[in-house]
Structure formats: C-alpha cells, structure tokens
Amino acid sequence: MATAIAHPNFALIKYWGKSNHLLNIPAAGSISVTVDKLTTETTVDFSAGLERDVAWLNGKQVNDKEMFRLQTFLNIFRKIAGENRRAEIISSNNFPTAAGIASSSSGFAALSLAASSSLGLRLAPDELSEIARRGSGSAARSIFGGFVELVAGDRADGRDSIAKPIADENFWPLSILIAITSFESKKIGSTDGMNLTSETSPYYSAWVESTRQDLPQMRAAIEARNFTKVGELMEFSCLKMHGTMLSARPGLIYWNAGTLEIIEAVKDLRNQGHEAYFTIDAGPQVKILCQEKTKSVVLDALDGCPHVAEIISTRPGPAAYLKES
Ligand code: DP6
Numbered sequence: 001m002a003t004a005i006a007h008p009n010f011a012l013i014k015y016w017g018k019s020n021h022l023l024n025i026p027a028a029g030s031i032s033v034t035v036d037k038l039t040t041e042t043t044v045d046f047s048a049g050l051e052r053d054v055a056w057l058n059g060k061q062v063n064d065k066e067m068f069r070l071q072t073f074l075n076i077f078r079k080i081a082g083e084n085r086r087a088e089i090i091s092s093n094n095f096p097t098a099a100g101i102a103s104s105s106s107g108f109a110a111l112s113l114a115a116s117s118s119l120g121l122r123l124a125p126d127e128l129s130e131i132a133r134r135g136s137g138s139a140a141r142s143i144f145g146g147f148v149e150l151v152a153g154d155r156a157d158g159r160d161s162i163a164k165p166i167a168d169e170n171f172w173p174l175s176i177l178i179a180i181t182s183f184e185s186k187k188i189g190s191t192d193g194m195n196l197t198s199e200t201s202p203y204y205s206a207w208v209e210s211t212r213q214d215l216p217q218m219r220a221a222i223e224a225r226n227f228t229k230v231g232e233l234m235e236f237s238c239l240k241m242h243g244t245m246l247s248a249r250p251g252l253i254y255w256n257a258g259t260l261e262i263i264e265a266v267k268d269l270r271n272q273g274h275e276a277y278f279t280i281d282a283g284p285q286v287k288i289l290c291q292e293k294t295k296s297v298v299l300d301a302l303d304g305c306p307h308v309a310e311i312i313s314t315r316p317g318p319a320a321y322l323k324e325s
Pocket of ligand 1: 010011013014015016024030104105135136137138139190191192281282
C-alpha cells in the first residue's frame with residue numbers, strides 16, 4: 001500500500017488533441033505550471049482478496065466508465081511488475097473535481113506514483129511521467145513541480161512523449177489566482193472535447209501547427225522571467241484553443257457569464273497599468289497570472305465581479321511525492 005500527493009498544473013501553452021488515442025500521445029507539446037496548495041491524495045492497495053479493481057473519489061465509488069479507464073491504467077503497472085492482484089484506489093481532492101481545475105492532472109500523477117510504489121517499482125520521474133501521460137496527458141506534467149514542458153516526441157510507441165522540468169517552483173514566485181465561477185462538473189470532459197475538436201474543426205491542424213511554434217517562445221520567456229511575454233503568449237494559446245473548440249461541430253463552449261466578466265476585469269486592469277493575464281481550460285473557471293506586487297489589486301477586482309464564487313490563491317508548487325506512512 002502507498003499514498004502519494006500530487007498538485008494540479010495549469011497549461012500556459014495548451015494541449016488539446018492527440019496523435020495516438022490508444023497510447024494517449026499529444027499532437028503537440030504543452031507547457032504548464034504546477035501549483036501549490038491544491039492537492040490530490042491517493043492511496044493504492046493491491047490485495048489478493050479483491051475480485052476486481054475498485055475506486056473511491058471524494059468518498060464516492062467511481063462510475064463504470066471511469067472505472068474502465070482506471071483499470072486499463074492499472075494494467076500498465078501490473079504488466080511491468082508481473083502482478084495479478086486487483087487494487088483499491090482511494091482518492092480525494094481538496095478542490096472542486098471535474099470543473100476545469102485540472103483534477104485529472106493531479107489525479108493520474110498521484111495514482112501513478114502510488115500504484116508504482118505500492119508494487120515496489122522504483123521508477124525514475126521521466127518513466128513515471130510517460131506512464132502518467134497514458135492516464136491523462138496533463139498528468140505527465142504534474143509529476144514535476146514548477147514550470148514543465150510535455151514533449152510530444154517522435155516515437156510511435158510514445159516512449160519519448162514525457163514531461164521535462166523547465167524551472168523548479170522556487171525559480172519565479174508568480175501568483176496564480178483561480179477564480180471559480182461554478183461548482184458544477186463539466187458536461188463534456190477534456191478527452192471527449194478534444195476528440196470532437198480534432199475530428200470536426202476546420203481549424204484543428206492550424207491549431208496544432210501554431211502550438212508547435214509557441215513552445216520555444218514560451219520556454220525562452222520563462223527562462224528569461226519575461227512576465228509580459230509569458231502572459232501574452234499564455235492568453236494567445238488559451239484563446240486560440242477556445243476558438244478552435246468553438247469551431248468544432250457541434251461547437252464547444254466551456255465558458256459562462258462569469259468567465260467573460262473576469263476576462264473583461266483582467267483587461268481593464270491592464271488598461272489601468274496593472275499587468276495580469278488570464279487563462280481558461282475546459283471549464284468556466286479563470287486562472288489569473290500576476291506578480292506579487294499586483295496581487296492585491298487583482299484580488300480587489302475579482303471581489304468586484306458578481307459571478308466569482310470563490311478565489312483560490314496559489315503559486316508555483318512542488319512535484320508529486322510519496323506520503324510517509
Ligand atoms: C484544456 O489532460 O485532461 O486542460 O489526456 O484526454 O486526459 P486527456 O486530457 P487532459 O486535457 C487537458 C486539457 C486542458 C489543457 C492542458 O492542460 O494542457
């Protein structure tokens with residue numbers, strides 16, 4: 001039995017589309033920042049007494065569709081370890097699940113570490129990242145802390161599609177504020193949403209191609225601690241991804257009225273000389289990137305947005321780790 005803790009990450013350059021569905025290989029790379037404070041804690045126990053895998057998320061047994069995904073994922077570890085026993089997974093998030101707060105990133109990262117450790121496998125972080133990616137693309141990045149790049153790789157077997165750290169969590173103490181506009185679970189998950197987009201959007205190939213061009217620019221901007229460039233590129237990638245989603249058939253709209261309200265508030269702040277930038281994933285929540293000196297004015301502006309239900313204040317956070325029993 002082992003327990004692992006992982007933090008979610010938010011993409012600065014987004015991943016939205018796969019080149020291989022079975023191995024879950026992304027069509028293009030992506031760059032993210034892992035955050036502190038938000039956690040998924042997962043315990044995995046392989047036991048001879050179990051007839052099938054079971055999983056509990058936030059105290060509720062997971063449904064058959066999710067269970068199939070988890071079972072397939074656990075099979076990867078069983079195969080490596082030569083193991084037949086079934087497992088019980090107990091997992092909880094200290095933040096709203098499946099509402100666009102990247103719960104699958106921390107979820108599959110924590111599960112990878114807990115499952116491998118409970119089977120006595122001592123996998124290096126990049127091996128773990130490769131396996132975590134097969135559970136959920138964004139999870140490959142949450143194996144590492146700070147600023148991270150998931151490389152698409154060239155190999156057909158996906159072995160080189162792994163995350164690599166760009167800079168650790170102490171490199172740049174930016175503020176990442178998460179403005180929650182709804183606690184409802186999203187109706188179309190990321191996997192289904194990106195598959196619909198890649199199958200139907202006439203803009204999809206341009207999205208993938210332009211993301212490839214954004215990656216070296218974002219990497220360089222992070223390394224140079226160029227806040228304006230990071231913010232500008234982050235918004236560009238976010239709006240481009242949502243533009244591509246909108247052009248799917250039927251179009252995918254993850255935003256609500258609160259999402260737009262916050263976008264306007266962030267733009268107003270910039271017009272007033274306070275540098276802050278937004279990003280949005282497959283849900284209505286908005287993440288705002290700012291520097292410490294601007295944090296209080298951004299918080300005041302968010303307080304003035306009637307649709308903001310809660311604000312979570314985070315910073316770059318650590319890699320996934322095992323909890324000592
Ligand atoms: C919008 O990693 O959840 O958050 O690999 O199908 O599990 P799967 O997708 P997932 O997608 C994340 C999409 C995103 C952008 C990002 O995190 O890069």
